[in-house]
Amino acid sequence: MPPPAGSTGAEQTGGGFLKRAEVRDVLAWLRLLLEPQDAAAVVRALARPPIGLRQVDLARVIQVARRRKLDLVVGLAAATESPQVPPEARERIQRFVELHRRASADLDAVAPDVFLERLIERLGMPGRSLLAPEDLAEQQQSMGRLLGMARAFVGDGGSDTRELARHLATALPGPDGGVQASEEPPAGETVQDHVEAALALLREELSDGVARIGGRLGELRLDTDLDISHGVVRYLELLKVSALMQRPPGQDLAEALSDINARLLAAATPLQREILQTSTLDESLLAEGADAPPIGFREEHSLRAFLPRRGSGLAMSASDIETYRSCPLRYKFARVLRIPSEQTIHQRFGIVVHQVLERYHSDGGTTLPGLLELLDTGWRRAGFGRDGEDGELFEKARVALTTYHARLHGQDSEPVWFERAFSFRLGPHHLRGRVDRVDRLAAGGEAEYELIDYKTSRPKSTEQLRDDVQLSLYALAAREDWQLESSRQAYYYVLDDVRVPVPRDERDTDAVREIVLEVGEGILAQDFEPTPSPSACRICDYRIVCPAAEA
Numbered sequence: 001m002p003p004p005a006g007s008t009g010a011e012q013t014g015g016g017f018l019k020r021a022e023v024r025d026v027l028a029w030l031r032l033l034l035e036p037q038d039a040a041a042v043v044r045a046l047a048r049p050p051i052g053l054r055q056v057d058l059a060r061v062i063q064v065a066r067r068r069k070l071d072l073v074v075g076l077a078a079a080t081e082s083p084q085v086p087p088e089a090r091e092r093i094q095r096f097v098e099l100h101r102r103a104s105a106d107l108d109a110v111a112p113d114v115f116l117e118r119l120i121e122r123l124g125m126p127g128r129s130l131l132a133p134e135d136l137a138e139q140q141q142s143m144g145r146l147l148g149m150a151r152a153f154v155g156d157g158g159s160d161t162r163e164l165a166r167h168l169a170t171a172l173p174g175p176d177g178g179v180q181a182s183e184e185p186p187a188g189e190t191v192q193d194h195v196e197a198a199l200a201l202l203r204e205e206l207s208d209g210v211a212r213i214g215g216r217l218g219e220l221r222l223d224t225d226l227d228i229s230h231g232v233v234r235y236l237e238l239l240k241v242s243a244l245m246q247r248p249p250g251q252d253l254a255e256a257l258s259d260i261n262a263r264l265l266a267a268a269t270p271l272q273r274e275i276l277q278t279s280t281l282d283e284s285l286l287a288e289g290a291d292a293p294p295i296g297f298r299e300e301h302s303l304r305a306f307l308p309r310r311g312s313g314l315a316m317s318a319s320d321i322e323t324y325r326s327c328p329l330r331y332k333f334a335r336v337l338r339i340p341s342e343q344t345i346h347q348r349f350g351i352v353v354h355q356v357l358e359r360y361h362s363d364g365g366t367t368l369p370g371l372l373e374l375l376d377t378g379w380r381r382a383g384f385g386r387d388g389e390d391g392e393l394f395e396k397a398r399v400a401l402t403t404y405h406a407r408l409h410g411q412d413s414e415p416v417w418f419e420r421a422f423s424f425r426l427g428p429h430h431l432r433g434r435v436d437r438v439d440r441l442a443a444g445g446e447a448e449y450e451l452i453d454y455k456t457s458r459p460k461s462t463e464q465l466r467d468d469v470q471l472s473l474y475a476l477a478a479r480e481d482w483q484l485e486s487s488r489q490a491y492y493y494v495l496d497d498v499r500v501p502v503p504r505d506e507r508d509t510d511a512v513r514e515i516v517l518e519v520g521e522g523i524l525a526q527d528f529e530p531t532p533s534p535s536a537c538r539i540c541d542y543r544i545v546c547p548a549a550e551a
Contacts, residue, residue, distance in 0.1 A: 020142045025049075029119060030165040033103055036073040043072070050124045051096045057089035073100060086529035099123075112164035113150040120147070233275045236264050244285070254286060274304070303526055306336045313428030314520050318470040324519045325469070329530035331523070333542045341541035349393050350456040352378045353494055354436070356401065357454060361418035361437075368405045375401055396495055403497045413439040413450065422477035426513060429520045435474050441488070450488040451478060452499075459493040462500055471502045472512040479509075 018027070025048050031041035046053040046061070053061070061072070061079040076097055080090045099122055106115050120143055146168070153164050213231045240260050247256040261282070265273050308315045324331040333339045343351075356374045365371060375397055384390045408415065417438040424431055437452040451474045465471075471489035478484040490501045530548040537543060 018146075020138070021048075022139050023142050023146055025123060026116075026120060026143075026146060027168060029103065029123065030168055032073065033100070033107060034162065034165050039072055046093075046096060050099075050122075051092050053089060053092045053096075057085060057092075061085065061089075061093065087531065107161050107165070110161070111154065112158060112161040113147065113154050115161045116150040116164065116168075117147060229269065229271045230275060233268075233272050233279070236268065236272070236276065237279065237281050240264060240281070241285070257282060257285065303332070303336050306338075307523060307526075308335065310430040311428065313425075313430060314523055315430045315432065316516070316520065317431070317433045318473045319433075321469055321473070321516060321519050324523060325515070326536050327531050327540070328522060328528045329546060329548070330536075330540055330542060332528040333546075336528075339542065345389065345393075346456075348382055348384075349397070352382050352384070353397055353400070353456050354454055356397075357404070357436070357494075358419050361415070366409075368402060371401055371405055372398060400495045400497070404494060407497065411439075413441045416440045416449075420482075422474075422481040424477055424480040426476075426480075426516050427520070429516060431473065431477065431516065433473070433477070435477075437492075438478075448488070449478070449484050450490060451475065452490055452492050455491050455493045456495055457493070459496050459498045459500060460491070462502060465491070465500065465502045468502055469512060469515060472504055472508045473516070475504050476509055476512055 018024075025044065028041040028044040028048075031038045032045055036042070043058065045051065046058055061076060076093050079085050080093050085093070102122065103119055106118055110118070149168065150164055153167060158164060158167075213227045240257075243260045244253065244256055247253075261276075265276060268276060308320075320331065320335055323334060334341070352375075356371070356378050359374050359378075360371050363370075365374075375394075379394055379397075384394065386394060415437055417435070419434050419436065420438055421434050422432065435451050436454045439450045439452060441448045441450055451471065453471065453474070471491070475487055475489055478487045488501065489504055490499050492499050530546060532546075532548045537546070540546065
């Protein structure tokens with residue numbers, strides 16, 4: 001059969017077909033099935049169809065895997081639990097994990113040629129996209145040639161799929177048209193190939209960005225000007241890469257990049273300059289080899305000046321961490337842009353109860369009339385009345401504080417600190433906050449303490465609080481800042497007079513450390529993708545300006 005139009009005889013009749021993109025996709029899957037540590041193979045499999053993970057999400061996944069010291073395949077499962085990874089990316093990652101699971105199961109269960117045929121079908125080749133007829137014919141012929149190599153392997157007595165995978169995964173055309181086990185391009189081509197890849201990715205990012213930003217211009221948004229500046233910067237970066245490809249022969253990439261950057265920065269606005277200077281594009285262009293970071297482009301705007309920085313890290317509280325984990329975009333609106341929100345009547349009610357208890361203990365109060373008098377004063381100052389819903393809430397507070405007073409003076413433990421502040425460092429970050437109450441427990445030997453946080457919401461069970469971060473952070477603070485090695489933790493639901501202990505051990509301490517570092521990394525990277533859900537969106541103060549709010 002003559003080669004299809006658009007292909008060369010050497011490419012289709014020799015080993016050159018192994019250089020085609022769809023064949024390299026199959027070979028990448030074979031390599032990662034044999035060696036999960038092969039980062040280059042995993043990255044290609046994630047970025048190419050049928051997965052098609054965007055480069056910015058790919059960069060996030062690699063960051064999570066490297067920080068946890070996991071290979072990329074194992075790290076993908078961990079990445080789906082990260083608040084930095086948006087829902088669409090999680091779906092694509094799950095698609096990869098499922099495809100990898102099925103292919104791994106077939107690796108030792110079916111004949112080598114059958115395995116390869118199934119893998120090609122799962123990857124959707126041929127016919128994975130709407131190709132021109134001549135392109136589709138070339139793709140089909142390439143897959144046929146690859147299957148032919150597998151059948152020849154079986155015909156020669158090969159019965160081990162892993163051996164076939166090793167044979168094909170290392171197969172590339174040699175200078176004589178045969179096959180050689182080398183995938184290293186000539187030294188002079190490596191850099192230029194890397195720049196060409198960046199150009200192709202930037203074109204795709206720019207095309208997607210135009211549609212995304214254009215669609216947002218008609219919405220009620222608080223950061224439209226940032227959106228436009230971000231789109232302009234994408235175009236400037238496309239110019240940068242195009243200029244690099246056309247630099248004079250022999251000019252060093254770093255030298256050319258420095259000169260082009262100076263010219264672009266001179267032409268940009270102050271906001272565009274800041275976005276350009278915080279991009280990861282230059283780092284990706286200058287890195288080479290399998291360990292190089294993927295070409296990644298931030299989709300968020302540069303908000304570095306607005307982040308709650310403390311030294312090289314961030315100033316964070318337990319509330320900040322919970323807000324970011326529930327929805328990074330909500331954190332951006334509330335903590336970075338500091339958009340005010342109106343408190344609900346129940347939030348105001350909870351604040352009054354907390355303030356009454358704080359003042360009662362700080363004044364050294366011991367009598368119930370004194371406690372109720374503080375409630376009456378705080379109630380009026382907060383603007384509450386005594387009729388209707390306000391009156392019902394006041395009666396709830398009065399009954400609850402009466403019960404609180406009786407419990408406080410009838411328990412074996414001794415309250416020793418109220419509203420005790422803590423401040424300590426975890427990695428580069430500064431953690432601060434206050435614990436409502438600390439009790440010394442009645443026990444023999446070494447003193448033991450219980451950290452108590454007041455709640456005016458409906459009680460939760462110990463099982464519902466299994467993944468709670470707040471008390472785990474408080475326990476870590478007690479150890480790091482107060483040197484209280486032994487501490488218990490509990491929530492006290494004031495309105496229901498229910499105390500719910502939340503047991504914690506060393507594994508929980510390690511987990512909260514990991515969560516703090518992960519959240520801090522996401523905020524510093526300005527990863528503020530929304531994570532919509534019916535429960536979170538229903539009570540969010542920023543639904544009207546959120547592009548992903550649930551209906």
